[in-house]
Amino acid sequence: MFGLILQSAIFKSKNHSFKFDLLPSHLSLSEFEDTLSDAWSDLRANKLGGFRRTNWFIQLKNQVEKKYDFVLLDLSPSLGALNRSVLLNVDNFVIPITGDIYNVYGIQNIGSWIKKWILMYTRSLSYLKDDYDLDTLQNSQINMILNSSNYKKFAGYIVSRAKQSKSTKDIISYQSKHIEDIREMINSSLEFSMVPNVDKKDFELGVIREIISLLTESQGNHVPPYKRASDSELSSTQWRKRSPENAEYAIMKTFEEITDNLLKNLE
Secondary structure: OHHHHHHHHOEOHHHOOOOOOEOOOOOOHHHHHHHHHHHHHHHHOOOHHHHHHHOHHHHHHHHHOOOOOOOOOOOOOOOOHHHHHHHHHOOOEEEEEOOOHHHHHHHHHHHHHHHHHHHHHHHHHHHHHHHOOHHHHHHOOOOOOOOOOOOOOEEEEEEEEEOEOOOOOOEOHHHHHHHHHHHHHHHHHOHHHEOOOOOHHHHEEEEEEOOOOHHHHHHHOOOOHHHHHHHHHHOOOOOOOOOHHHHHHHHHHHHHHHHHHHHHHHO
């Protein structure tokens, strides 16, 4: 039943201009998050139903992993029940950061909370294994291998909305200072989760600068930003220095760089 519901909800690429399948979000996810909060309480009480609901993402992944090379999830900036269930089961995750002092505390919280979640999960799982046989647990589609030593999922971070000073091409000083603090916090708080064999400096995937009116104009014209950027690259027109077309071209090149760096970290 879950598979049938999922397939009917997917917005196929042939029906829109983004050229890849979309699974839109929905306001009812807020209710689902309440369900996941209750499920986490049941999980901590060593109840199989709590484990199954917490691991809903495994069921989703089983439905789509043979049909797609990559599945990208856009999560809200929170540590709520929905994000917890995804972060425990996703293959890899990437964090966007800004030059904001609160990002330092946010990164610290992400690291400490993931460690707590793993500890709670594995502790309850050990009790669950005493109550159920292995076949029952495997058929329940729950994460049986999660532990603190194999949680190597952090693949990098993106510096977003990075403003520049008018006099230099560098990120303005106060933002640069906070970003350096954030880098240090990432290296200390998320080191346990970093994908292996990657130099720490390579976890910075790229910098997304101000993109003027690209998103607004793309929405108004009902086309994805990358499509406008691709069209701009194919055009031989010379654009004004701060024209939307120049912004589109710049942002496309930025995302190409981010994509290349991410794939290198995942190799």
